[in-house]
Amino acid sequence: MRGNGSRPGGAIPRAAPDLGVADGEPTLLTGWGRTAPTLASLHRPADAEQVAELLAQPGARGLVARGLGRSYGDAAQNAGGRVLSLLDVRGVRGFDPKSGLIAVGAGFSIGDLARLVLPHGWFPPVLPGTSHVTVGGAIAADVHGKNHHREGSFCHHVRAFELVSPGGEQRTVTPEGTPEVFAATAGGMGLTGVVVEATLQLVAVETDRVRVDTERARNLDDVMERMERGDEDYRYSVAWIDCLARGSALGRSVLMRGDHATRAELSGGERSGAALGFSPPRVLSAPPGVPSGLLSTPALRAFNEVYFRRSPRREQGRLEALHSYFHPLDIVGDWNRLYGPRGLLQYQLVVPFGAEDALRQVVERLAGERAPAFLAVLKRFGDGRGMLSFPIPGWTLTMDLPAGRTELAPFLDGLDELVAGAGGRLYLAKDSRLRPELLEAMYPELGRWREVQAGLDPEGVLCSDLGRRLGLGGGSRR
Amino acid sequence: MKDALGSVESVLVLGGGSEIALATVRALVARRTRTVVLAARRPGELESVAGELRAAGATTVETVAFDAQDDAEAHGRLVDDVFDRHGDIDLVLVAAGVLGEQSRDEHDGAAARAVVGTNFLGLVSAIVPCAERMRGQGHGTLCVLSTVAGERPRRSNFVYGSSKAGLDAFAQGLGDSLVGTGVNVVVVRPGFVRTRMTEGLDPAPFATTPEKVAEAALEGIAKGSHTVWAPPVLRYVMSVLRHVPRPVFRRLPL
Numbered sequence: 001m002r003g004n005g006s007r008p009g010g011a012i013p014r015a016a017p018d019l020g021v022a023d024g025e026p027t028l029l030t031g032w033g034r035t036a037p038t039l040a041s042l043h044r045p046a047d048a049e050q051v052a053e054l055l056a057q058p059g060a061r062g063l064v065a066r067g068l069g070r071s072y073g074d075a076a077q078n079a080g081g082r083v084l085s086l087l088d089v090r091g092v093r094g095f096d097p098k099s100g101l102i103a104v105g106a107g108f109s110i111g112d113l114a115r116l117v118l119p120h121g122w123f124p125p126v127l128p129g130t131s132h133v134t135v136g137g138a139i140a141a142d143v144h145g146k147n148h149h150r151e152g153s154f155c156h157h158v159r160a161f162e163l164v165s166p167g168g169e170q171r172t173v174t175p176e177g178t179p180e181v182f183a184a185t186a187g188g189m190g191l192t193g194v195v196v197e198a199t200l201q202l203v204a205v206e207t208d209r210v211r212v213d214t215e216r217a218r219n220l221d222d223v224m225e226r227m228e229r230g231d232e233d234y235r236y237s238v239a240w241i242d243c244l245a246r247g248s249a250l251g252r253s254v255l256m257r258g259d260h261a262t263r264a265e266l267s268g269g270e271r272s273g274a275a276l277g278f279s280p281p282r283v284l285s286a287p288p289g290v291p292s293g294l295l296s297t298p299a300l301r302a303f304n305e306v307y308f309r310r311s312p313r314r315e316q317g318r319l320e321a322l323h324s325y326f327h328p329l330d331i332v333g334d335w336n337r338l339y340g341p342r343g344l345l346q347y348q349l350v351v352p353f354g355a356e357d358a359l360r361q362v363v364e365r366l367a368g369e370r371a372p373a374f375l376a377v378l379k380r381f382g383d384g385r386g387m388l389s390f391p392i393p394g395w396t397l398t399m400d401l402p403a404g405r406t407e408l409a410p411f412l413d414g415l416d417e418l419v420a421g422a423g424g425r426l427y428l429a430k431d432s433r434l435r436p437e438l439l440e441a442m443y444p445e446l447g448r449w450r451e452v453q454a455g456l457d458p459e460g461v462l463c464s465d466l467g468r469r470l471g472l473g474g475g476s477r478r
Numbered sequence: 479m480k481d482a483l484g485s486v487e488s489v490l491v492l493g494g495g496s497e498i499a500l501a502t503v504r505a506l507v508a509r510r511t512r513t514v515v516l517a518a519r520r521p522g523e524l525e526s527v528a529g530e531l532r533a534a535g536a537t538t539v540e541t542v543a544f545d546a547q548d549d550a551e552a553h554g555r556l557v558d559d560v561f562d563r564h565g566d567i568d569l570v571l572v573a574a575g576v577l578g579e580q581s582r583d584e585h586d587g588a589a590a591r592a593v594v595g596t597n598f599l600g601l602v603s604a605i606v607p608c609a610e611r612m613r614g615q616g617h618g619t620l621c622v623l624s625t626v627a628g629e630r631p632r633r634s635n636f637v638y639g640s641s642k643a644g645l646d647a648f649a650q651g652l653g654d655s656l657v658g659t660g661v662n663v664v665v666v667r668p669g670f671v672r673t674r675m676t677e678g679l680d681p682a683p684f685a686t687t688p689e690k691v692a693e694a695a696l697e698g699i700a701k702g703s704h705t706v707w708a709p710p711v712l713r714y715v716m717s718v719l720r721h722v723p724r725p726v727f728r729r730l731p732l
């Protein structure tokens with residue numbers, strides 16, 4: 001035994017000192033959606049050396065890395081095989097407060113990163129909708145934030161990372177030195193190796209506030225028009241769409257855009273205080289054993305009505321705390337439990353600019369009675385980065401759905417066809433149900449990715465449930 | 479892999495010619511299932527079904543020889559062979575079964591034994607290696623076709639009923655033992671289903687169709703249910719019948 005011995009599940013590790021970290025704990029794992037649990041042996045390497053040790057002896061059903069398990073589906077699971085939790089590989093190897101370059105372990109979370117660097121006037125370059133994701137998970141999914149239209153995805157800001165490949169060899173990967181490996185790993189869903197450390201370029205900020213402009217849009221065309229016109233003026237932009245509104249109000253939204261507040265923009269009192277801190281409030285938790293019917297459509301309709309009406313028609317320059325702007329949901333620890341025992345899934349699509357009609361059709365179908373989604377998030381994307389990175393220049397729409405409805409399967413299959421037909425795609429980090437036949441059409445660089453992946457993992461050691469389901473990586477070849 | 483909405487990619491059917499099983503497989507292929515292995519006594523007879531499933535979108539359809547009356551070793555070999563060649567099997571559907579002929583079977587030891595040997599012993603020896611392989615792969619669903627007739631043995635078909643009661647109890651116990659392994663056991667208890675098996679018999683109350691049973695089974699597989707009644711009302715009917723005193727139960731025209 002080594003490490004801190006606190007394995008998930010609280011089980012007492014078996015006494016097998018010679019096996020060390022290779023002796024994992026059988027653990028049922030799911031993603032954030034809590035659907036399709038599978039059993040794997042969960043290992044918790046303490047450092048890069050132990051990661052290499054595990055990769056050198058992968059077992060019959062291979063292995064895959066896992067961060068904080070915030071992907072919605074089965075990306076960080078490996079049924080019958082090994083899963084490597086990187087949560088103990090979280091050291092800070094170097095931080096230069098002058099240039100804003102930082103090297104951290106892959107298990108370091110984005111929230112911890114923000115807390116660490118904000119007092120020095122720096123901020124993570126990209127924040128997904130929750131701060132509970134690891135740097136490794138952010139690279140593997142090449143995550144995007146509200147600033148994608150201007151600043152790209154997470155891997156646009158990664159200067160280098162350390163990748164341990166099957167066999168145990170460790171290499172330094174950079175966008176210039178090893179562009180193919182870099183582009184295959186960015187968004188490669190853990191199937192090109194295990195990232196143990198990354199060097200990131202942070203962005204400079206003066207305060208811990210965001211200056212937010214809010215406006216209401218009458219319908220989908222209205223909000224898209226506003227975004228096309230104004231997004232370039234804002235670093236961050238996101239719109240919340242009421243999916244229950246129909247007719248001429250179809251797609252009515254609240255558009256929230258902003259940027260980091262400068263020191264000059266803070267009022268006197270705020271300026272003099274300790275200006276820089278990232279301290280989300282205490283985490284509350286959802287009550288256990290919630291019945292699945294809690295999120296009923298009438299209740300949601302009422303909620304949306306209130307939410308939409310409460311939002312100002314137009315408001316400029318409101319100052320908000322960083323965490324409340326970026327991660328309003330993080331204060332409720334495990335809100336995914338609100339969806340009951342059958343869990344939830346998140347459907348996130350992107351269609352290229354020019355395919356606005358497809359987007360409109362998606363929103364129309366959602367507003368039809370059949371889909372129990374109530375809020376969707378709309379964003380504009382800029383350029384993509386990795387071969388399997390999700391973002392392409394276009395419109396992305398995201399919604400949560402309860403998994404417990406049988407009629408959802410054909411409904412979403414229909415949306416998939418629409419999206420693929422429009423040259424769009426789904427986000428693998430959110431996926432838990434895509435039909436594998438559509439993957440090729442959605443990801444035109446898949447062929448190239450497969451070549452690079454096979455070069456890095458000739459024996460097909462890197463396996464995940466997502467990979468088995470969709471035919472990616474080792475799971476599809478053994 | 480099973481996906482978040484309960485669709486599976488691969489299925490092995492023990493008793494591949496069963497009408498209930500085929501209704502289930504057709505519904506599966508209409509969703510996502512691409513690999514289908516039909517194990518039956520006379521696999522040759524399933525070629526046209528295989529062709530139909532391929533036309534419906536299945537990419538791998540195979541028919542293999544399986545007789546529930548074979549010994550455990552043969553069952554083990556068959557199961558290993560299927561899992562080895564096709565990789566993960568997400569769903570095993572256990573559908574083989576014979577109704578027997580009560581009026582003969584209750585007087586003929588060999589005939590009674592053949593019913594029990596097929597419905598209970600033979601399936602147990604095929605289910606065990608499937609469960610072992612699924613434990614190893616860390617996921618999967620075993621769906622076992624039981625019957626309401628196993629809930630309480632009736633004088634009119636207790637040979638069949640007792641064989642199914644044995645299978646049902648075995649499957650339930652196995653399901654409990656597999657909790658926490660990623661493998662789930664779904665026991666399906668249909669009432670009277672209009673199929674080959676019941677041809678010529680008078681339909682019992684709440685008679686249903688293979689398609690309806692298939693739908694209920696798939697819902698149970700998706701949900702991760704332990705028990706599925708088809709139609710659902712039979713759960714309540716049977717819970718009443720279970721408590722009827724024996725002297726009365728004996729006289730019921732069941």
Ligand SMILES: Cc1cc2nc3c(=O)[nH]c(=O)nc-3n(C[C@H](O)[C@H](O)[C@H](O)COP(=O)(O)OP(=O)(O)OC[C@H]3O[C@@H](n4cnc5c(N)ncnc54)[C@H](O)[C@@H]3O)c2cc1C
Pocket residue numbers: 032064065066067068069070071072075076086106107127128129130132133134135136137138140141142143144145188189190191193194195196329429430464
């Ligand atoms: C509430 C919520 C909001 C979200 N909002 C956004 C958003 O706005 N934008 C966005 O892009 N995403 C968003 N996500 C998704 C999330 O950012 C990604 O799924 C991210 O990958 C999760 O990181 P994780 O550390 O939890 O990784 P996990 O979920 O544990 O793993 C995800 C993938 O990364 C791989 N991986 C993890 N660590 C490593 C490593 N060290 N080396 C190699 N591979 C590794 C895994 O194998 C797996 O394929 C959101 C998720 C939630 C729950």
Ligand SMILES: NC(=O)c1ccc[n+]([C@@H]2O[C@H](COP(=O)([O-])OP(=O)(O)OC[C@H]3O[C@@H](n4cnc5c(N)ncnc54)[C@H](OP(=O)(O)O)[C@@H]3O)[C@@H](O)[C@H]2O)c1
Pocket residue numbers: 492493494495496497498499518519520544545546547572573574575576596623624625626667668669670671672673674675676
């Ligand atoms: N129909 C009902 O009313 C009803 C009700 C409740 C439960 N069930 C159960 O549901 C299951 C399917 O029944 P069904 O209605 O679909 O009837 P079915 O079409 O007759 O199916 C039964 C299958 O079992 C196969 N079989 C019989 N003996 C076998 C053996 N020794 N080895 C391998 N396979 C064997 C048969 O194959 P052959 O082609 O080789 O004969 C047949 O394909 C059965 O387990 C049955 O007990 C049926």
